[in-house]
Structure formats: structure tokens, C-alpha cells
Amino acid sequence: MPRARHESSPPPRKGSTAGARPVAARANAARSNRSAQAAASTQAPLVAILAYDRLCMFEFGCAVELFALDRPELGVAWYRHAICAAEPGPLRGTGGVRVEAPHALAMLRRADIVVIPGWRDAAERPPEPLLKAVRAAHARGARLCTICSGVFVLAHAGLLDGRRATTHWRYAERLAREFPRIEVDPGALYVDEGQVITSAGSAAGLDMLMHLVRRDHGARIANAVAQRLVMSPHREGGQAQFVPRPMPSDESSPIAVLQDWLRAHPREAHTVASMADRAAMSARTLQRRFKAATGLAPLEWLTRERVAIAKELLETRESLDVEAVADLSGLGSPESMRRHFRLLGLPAPSRYRRQFG
Numbered sequence: 001m002p003r004a005r006h007e008s009s010p011p012p013r014k015g016s017t018a019g020a021r022p023v024a025a026r027a028n029a030a031r032s033n034r035s036a037q038a039a040a041s042t043q044a045p046l047v048a049i050l051a052y053d054r055l056c057m058f059e060f061g062c063a064v065e066l067f068a069l070d071r072p073e074l075g076v077a078w079y080r081h082a083i084c085a086a087e088p089g090p091l092r093g094t095g096g097v098r099v100e101a102p103h104a105l106a107m108l109r110r111a112d113i114v115v116i117p118g119w120r121d122a123a124e125r126p127p128e129p130l131l132k133a134v135r136a137a138h139a140r141g142a143r144l145c146t147i148c149s150g151v152f153v154l155a156h157a158g159l160l161d162g163r164r165a166t167t168h169w170r171y172a173e174r175l176a177r178e179f180p181r182i183e184v185d186p187g188a189l190y191v192d193e194g195q196v197i198t199s200a201g202s203a204a205g206l207d208m209l210m211h212l213v214r215r216d217h218g219a220r221i222a223n224a225v226a227q228r229l230v231m232s233p234h235r236e237g238g239q240a241q242f243v244p245r246p247m248p249s250d251e252s253s254p255i256a257v258l259q260d261w262l263r264a265h266p267r268e269a270h271t272v273a274s275m276a277d278r279a280a281m282s283a284r285t286l287q288r289r290f291k292a293a294t295g296l297a298p299l300e301w302l303t304r305e306r307v308a309i310a311k312e313l314l315e316t317r318e319s320l321d322v323e324a325v326a327d328l329s330g331l332g333s334p335e336s337m338r339r340h341f342r343l344l345g346l347p348a349p350s351r352y353r354r355q356f357g
Contacts, residue, residue, distance in 0.1 A: 047081045047112070048137075055120070058202055066225070085104055086105065087129070106133075111142050117150060141195070152167075166187075258278055259301075270299075
């Protein structure tokens with residue numbers, strides 16, 4: 001008995017691909033979806049964020065905010081994350097918060113990136129299991145990122161010898177003193193040495209992590225993430241804009257009296273000889289006592305003080321143009337002021353006014 005034929009669905013002619021086209025399209029789409037899912041799962045870097053007792057919560061929060069949130073709107077293989085306990089036992093954070101970390105140090109064996117969000121005490125050597133795990137992660141090729149005092153973990157692990165690094169300005173002298181093989185840059189917001197990235201204190205950790213995103217995904221993605229975080233995708237300047245001015249401990253000493261006079265007369269031409277005459281001592285004695293009191297040479301201190309005066313004028317005297325600010329602060333000209341701002345790691349004066357004015 002002949003089979004019935006459905007006229008509405010004639011078989012394709014020999015050599016025709018009309019009937020195969022929709023099937024092929026669906027198969028290609030399915031393969032593309034599977035490939036995209038596989039790429040997302042295999043290409044997304046795994047970020048291990050360390051947690052420890054007396055955890056620095058702000059620094060920890062920066063890393064969690066950036067890496068632990070899903071960001072499907074970006075259309076890229078965003079980071080995977082794992083919170084890892086750096087030591088056994090209950091973990092407490094600043095303010096009495098308790099933190100439960102679902103993973104142990106063993107997770108660092110799989111991590112592509114390890115974030116160390118501070119360390120509880122710059123004077124305390126981290127536990128040996130933590131140092132061993134960090135060394136192994138580095139030897140395996142993982143990238144290591146530290147925020148603020150977290151740099152001391154890598155320093156104790158011996159992973160910063162011969163490298164540039166930074167930390168919070170309060171810890172920079174200690175880091176340089178205790179680990180002389182590290183080239184400490186106390187002015188930088190962050191230092192990228194390729195496999196190792198270190199940042200200054202607290203909020204500078206976000207600058208460093210945003211730099212990491214920009215390095216991995218480009219400026220467009222980094223800008224989109226910065227908008228989500230309501231922050232600038234790139235902050236100008238260094239730590240110098242936030243470091244307090246050096247002051248002598250004895251306010252009645254000849255050096256303190258000289259400093260007060262110099263602050264009141266920044267526009268005058270000052271030399272080491274004129275300062276020594278004012279303080280009634282020899283130039284050599286002035287330089288020795290000035291360095292002992294402030295940590296700076298007299299002319300270096302004077303330049304920094306003039307810059308500090310210029311910063312205060314830019315912040316508080318909107319009616320003054322940059323020429324007037326340069327003159328009143330003793331920096332002379334806008335060009336000279338811009339140069340000194342740049343040498344101290346500060347944004348250009350006009351940008352500084354927009355940011356802090």
C-alpha cells in the first residue's frame with residue numbers, strides 16, 4: 001500500500017539544503033551556547049579572598065564588593081570568588097563581626113588571583129601555613145594582590161625581595177626598615193609588578209583592584225564597574241595628598257619657631273643660609289637639627305610647606321585663580337606649582353581643586 005504524502009511538506013530536492021538549514025541553525029546555536037557557557041566557566045579567574053582573625057573589614061569589603069557580585073550586564077566572564085580562612089578557629093572582624101569562611105587555605109591551590117585585605121598587626125609574623133600557601137600560589141603563577149598592611153604577609157613570605165612595593169604611608173618606614181631588600185615606594189597608591197600588586201591604605205585598595213579589572217577586561221568594562229561603585233575609574237596622584245605635614249615634637253624649639261616664621265612668609269626667597277641666620281645657628285647645624293626634627297632637609301620641607309599652602313588655598317579660596325595661588329604660596333608661577341605638585345605625586349592644581357575644593 002503506498003505511503004501517504006503530505007503535500008505541505010514536500011521532501012527537499014536532491015542537492016537542496018532548504019530542509020537542513022533550520023536544523024543546522026539550531027545545532028549551531030546550541031553549540032555556540034555551550035561554547036559560551038564552557039568559556040565562561042573555564043576562563044573566569046578564581047579570586048581567593050583571605051579572611052583571618054581580627055579581619056580588616058573595610059579592605060575585606062572592597063574585595064568582596066568587586067569580585068563576589070554577579071555582573072551579567074557586563075557581558076564578560078566575570079570573576080569567580082572564594083572566601084578562604086587563613087587560619088582555623090572563629091574569625092572576628094573589626095567591630096566584633098564574626099566571619100564564616102566556607103573555604104580553607106587549600107583553595108589557594110586553585111586560585112588565579114589571591115587578595116590579602118590587610119593584616120591584623122604589622123608587627124606580627126603571619127602563621128607559617130599561610131606563608132607556605134601564598135608562596136605555593138605564587139610559584140604556581142597566581143597573581144597576588146595586597147591592600148594596606150597585607151603587604152607584610154608577602155614581605156614575610158619573601159615574595160617582595162628585589163621588587164617595588166607600597167603600603168599605607170603609616171607603615172612605609174617600618175616596611176623599609178624591616179625588609180631592606182624591598183624597594184618601598186611610600187608615595188604610590190598602588191604598585192603593579194606584574195604577578196604582584198600592592199596598594200596603599202584602605203580606599204587605595206579599590207584603586208588597585210579597579211586597575212586589575214582594567215588590566216584584565218579593558219577600560220570600557222572598568223568604567224562600567226566604576227559607575228556601579230559610584231567612584232572614579234582612575235584616581236590621579238599618590239598618597240602625598242593625604243599624608244600629614246611633618247611637625248617637630250617640641251613646639252618651643254628653634255626649629256619650630258623657624259617653621260612658624262617660614263609659614264608666615266612663604267613668598268620670600270629663602271635659602272639654607274638665610275634660614276640658619278634666622279635660627280641663629282650655622283648652616284650645617286640647621287640642616288642636622290632640621291632633619292632630626294622633621295625627617296626632611298630644610299629646602300625640601302619648605303617646598304612641601306608651600307605646596308601645602310597652595311593646596312589649602314585651592315580647597316578654600318575659590319575666588320583665587322591659579323596664578324594668585326602660586327604667588328601667595330611662594331611657588332612662583334603656575335608652571336612651577338604644577339611641577340612641584342607632580343613631583344609630590346599630586347594631581348595638577350586645577351584637578352586638585354575640582355577634587356577637593
